[in-house]
Amino acid sequence: MLNTDQGSQFTSDAFIDVLKSNGIQISMDGKGRWVDNVMVERLWRSVKYEEVYLKAYSSVTDAKKQLSAYFEFYNLKRPHSSLDKMTPNEFYYDQLPQQNKVA
Template sequence: MMKILGIISTAPKPRTSIPAKQHKIYPYLLKGKIINQSNQVWAADITYVPMEKGFGYLVVIMDWHSRKVLSWRLSNTMDTGFCVQALEAAIQDHGYPQLFNTDQGAQFTSEAWVAVLKNHDIQISMDGTGCYHDNIFVERLWRTVKYELLYTKAFSDLKEVRKSLTQWFDWYNQERFHQGLDNQTPNEVYYQYQAIHQPAWA
């Protein structure tokens, strides 16, 4: 409610991108790249979810071309497991991309995460440190879901959050028109391409 009224909380927010110094960092591969098909580039990111007592964490897997949310998971900790679960669910349901972009957070540089990508011969790309524009479409999604849902009510637990997000992401994929997509929905763009082309990963 404080967010809706324009009141900025002074409480510290959890960090959702914490590098692990011992993990390998991959270069950013999207600069100058033309992205014009579904399953060409996927992206992932983590954000925090405010609740009445503490925070939860939300990870999303997004198709860059269509902005479609391919999968998502919630957790009450910043462990790698819920991120890998989201990645595996997206691959199971939608195939896999040519390239995957994330930030340099420990979850996305972990052996478990990187192993899934390498097992499918997916190129790995990582944002520059502090360069949120490198993953701009997911950042825009965070802004939208926070101000249209997560900041509009007080959630008591992750079960409530999960129920609301299930409805919201279904609406976002199926009914949310994007000016940048010629006023089409993410599902329209994603499945339109899939219907007339072989998947980029084939």
């Protein structure tokens, strides 16, 4: 399942056809309902202001490489105030039952 807002890129016939042809269920937030997906909206704000707007990528390959590095930083090294200054990775593994942590 892919959940998006109702932006034109997500409601285009071409995009919807790709999802359908790959068996991906479509879910869209209500029009003007950014609060429905507030955590993802906050993620994309961080991506834009901490990475994309600060860079001039030389190619699509360069953009993919640098965005991959940013997401690694975001999940493994960047503390989040909403997670009591833990990284998303630390927070996730902290929530696992004890027997899963030992593996």
